[in-house]
Amino acid sequence: MLGMLALGLSPMTAVMAAEGGSSKLALAPVKAKKLPAAVQSAIEKGDYADVQSALAGALKTMDISPKDATALHCSMMHELIRVTGAEFLTAMAGEGKDKARFLQEFMKDTEWLEVYLTCGLVPYQKDLGMQILYRIWKEEEGDVKNKALATALASCWGGGETWKEPALAKALPNKHNPVRRYKFFQKQEKKGLLHPNYKNLKAWELRFVVANPGQDWDDESYEFAAKAINLPWDKYGIACWAATYTGTSKFGDSVQGGAYNLPYANESWAEATLRNGGVCGAMSHLGAVAAMAHGIPSYTVGQPGHCAYAVRTERGKWVGGFGGPDGGMHNMIFGFRAPTSYNLMEAVYGDDEKVAKAYRKSLCARGLEAAGKDAEAEKMWRSALKDSPMHPFFRAALHEQMKKRGVSAPECYEYLTKDMLPKYAGHGVAAIDATADLADIIAAMEEKDQLNIYRMEHEALATTPSSWAVKLDELVQKQQTALQSDSARQKFLENMFVAHIKNGDGTTFGQLLEWAVKTYVATEEGSKIFNKAFAKAAEKAGSGEAAGGESAEERNKKMAEAYKKAIVAAEQARSGPAFMALTKGALALGKPDYKASPLQKMGELQGKPAAASLFRISTTSNYDAPVLHASIMTPEGGKCHTAKEQNPNFIVELQKPGHTTGCIIRKVDGNEWRMKKAVVYTSEDGATWFKRAETNDMPKEWVAKFPDGTRAKWVKLEFENAGPDFAHISHFVVFTR
């Protein structure tokens, strides 16, 4: 991230946005004053290496601050050249008079320059972004009506730090034409066909409307989807279902082979999908394109064996489509991990004015660096971070400066524990990512200091809304590897467990448990460390601190509570190994005094009970018995109990996909009048569900038979209640051939 300062745009005050013209800047534009003669002359000559050195020279003589318009302007121009590359700009200026004139005008247009440099990712060491701006400028004869939109296109299509190879470079010009897409949105806006909030979107937000040529569809798809899918603004999360889910084409070809699309290769991808169907990839892209074509930010997202998407129904609120929004985002600013990456992005850009001010300071910091004033630059970065404490690029730039001057371990410890980490509540992944810049210095600290830093990181992580999609194995592995002694490792585990048992939402905890189980429980010595750490953590989490002198019964009770939470966390994290290991550990403490009634209809299904690896409950409650969840999937039976829900559900994950013949579901004894309307679905990818059986009056023991040839790895039971109600079952046994 250090290679560039990708400046994200700030949103506005409403008044300024309405009046702020096409740039949608949150602050009044910097008033351009007369530039130093050497800079002016170099720009006119079109040699951007000369411009860069003239700017550096001028900046040395200036008192650089956001209040000094000339210094800020010079800093912006220098930054543009630094991130784009002087050689690219010089070459572009040499491609013709028009291009040279565009560059001259752009360098002088402080408003547009600022939007470009603060729009998330600036195309990095490529002129592609500038070429896109030029083409739109040319199309509009020098009077660009929507600079924010043009900037979003240039920024997103031109690539950036996270897209080192801009996808546009590999896109066919008749499929991806930035001018065509720009004009499409301008036309749709003029006709009033876009979401009412579209007009308020800042350039960084518009990046998620214009999409990314690496993941989105052709221009014609936007034009088609705008006509062919029209839903209430809040319903684009279901737009994917405009198409039929099918793995076989109209001509019998599998979607896994290229022949599937061959007959429709001359149609837009949206049209081909809507008319002929597809599977998760095509359908999710269709849903995302439909949303974007209506001015609603969206992204597609990769998940294991699946593709989903997300739409942003209002500022800061991303909702999933087809199993989204979590996974690996295909369009991004601060990393690809949803939800933590987009939550960070929304937090950073949440306060329009503050982040705009921070950006101006960051530009000045870059100006100071160009002038060789590193100490002042470091101060300026710190000042920018006061306004926008979690901006990853600013934080990385500060760390670079700190390392450059050789920050000491004690100073670094003070900085991390007092200045930085306390500001990352709710954004633990960002905290850990940012801290990684200083890993070498942390590794040189005493173990107690390291442990303290890791503890703070996990405290931030525990309060971070996350999902199964945000993988933390590598991260905790690095933390653990940095520690030398077994006692430190045990303490590290203990701190980690305490943080998550106390404050975690379960998901991250489940993942960390999975990592800990895999890392420690395989060996006897490791098991000891794990068990001691878990026992200590359970004690602490139950009482706020270790409670000496407790009876064995009290300790066991706390342990059992911790295990319950841990098992449900493992389910949420979709971690089969942790689920099984924790169930085993919990049962070792003592089996709950409960026995399920035996199944009566075992012989009604062909095949045998399938080996299952994970049970998932939609919600838990005080009546739930997570330790018995695993046995629900066996003929022996167990017990689970949701909270009150409209559609409570349970999912069984099989150890391996196979031909399933059906399932037997039995209600827990008592209150059988509940759970009337039930549906059983199966899935091969964990996201696309097919209805296989349903009943409007589920008996105490229901045998749901599946159609011949039903392959599945996941089987879901869902109740369709008239109002919120509990669901409780003792058996959910899937049969395979």
Place this chain on the structure above:
Amino acid sequence: MKKFLTFLILLGIVGGGVYYYDPGLLGLDAPAKVSRKKGKKKKKASKKAEKAEKAESAVAAAPAEDDAEEEGAPAELAASPLEFPENMEARAQAKAEGRPSLIIWYGSDWLPNSGKIVKEWTELGKKNLPVVIGQIDERVGTVPDLHAREKLTPFGAFTNLPVAVLMAPDETLLAIYSGKTVLNAAAMEKAVNRTLKQMPKYMQLVEKARNTEGVEGAKAAADALAMQPYTDAMRNRQLKDILNRKDPNHETLCRYLYCMDHMGMFDEINAVLNGGKGADARFKGNDRKFDDGIKFVKKVMKAHKLSKELEQQWTAGLAYVYREKYGVAKEPALRKLVVESYRKVVEIDPDSEYGKGALRWANYWDESVPYVFDTPFYDSGDMTVGFEKEWRVNVSDKMDGPGSYTFTLVPVKTGRMTSKGFQLFANGKHVCDGDIPADQDSKTVTFDVPRALKGKVEVRFKVQCFDGWFACGGEMVMKKN
């Protein structure tokens, strides 16, 4: 139902005549734009209307060709929404009164042109149609989730609003209207009246289907489904349920036609070829029962009079079996049958999705047909894999008198592809060869053009891709040196 029939008799629209088979009579609707492509041949008026009907019935697929699409016409939201009874209330009223219900599904606070809808449907309300008009005004935030949306009609949800659904008093699906029809009171009135005119025959079949046990009931359900446009029939869950229930052993073969889409059809065909489904499949590769597959498809196609869509679908199914057989047998006669089958699909309706797709497949397999490029781009899907195809690239606008010209393929997608045998043609006549040997693979070639060429000038050459259908793409550039 009795009450409803009485009502129809009072209206004088129940004929006592013999039922005759006429697919697509229900749901006739006002014409909608069919072709999105420029330069299409003009069709006869009747044919055009027929196509319009089909396009109109493709509810989920047809773009709403509304007035907002006209240049410069800003979208208009309703100042105040429609005042018809709400969906469920209207349907209950229709049931009580024995009248059909006509439900419009729109959104007054977000749908472009909802202002026009309100104006037109207020007008429609005054026309004394013999139906109870109701509404679903799906305003933003009013329907909580996908499940709730699915339940708004007995036929599932729609993703391209506005749409209108006409139901019999017992909520049997009569027709679905979308596109321009919904935006125009006169068109709606005409379309609804046309549907109602055919309704007695349709409802007689529905009643028969409900009240007759066994395959006779199933057949009546199939006959009723055949009266509807294909896309409406596919949404008609009620009749499909009857058909499934009353013909569990496929005695009428009609379940293959009406109770499964193309995916289901290919599952069944593959089951015949493979001697079973999934894990029960007994045959693979050369051992598959291709002749049984061909017999099966032909038998199903004779089971019932087919709509165009079904005829296309099952003909594509037949082509598939031929193609699979050709894949192992490699007999030229089979390849010819593949091409003929695809051409038949095109012939049935060249403008349909099946027709357009089949044309590409037919041209792909037909060795005598070259690929013609009128734009300088080659892309995904233009590739032939396993054999060469002649490409003809129109370069007429690049010709500027005699001289030396260089033609270059500039790849953007870089899969392995050979291109050879470059020649220049003018108006179909050979002008000159390229400057490299005919069998040499090259991405660039130079032509010495001896004279000024007028008319259509083409570069012709042979191409084959080795990395799949979607591996190659790029631009073709012709420049005078």
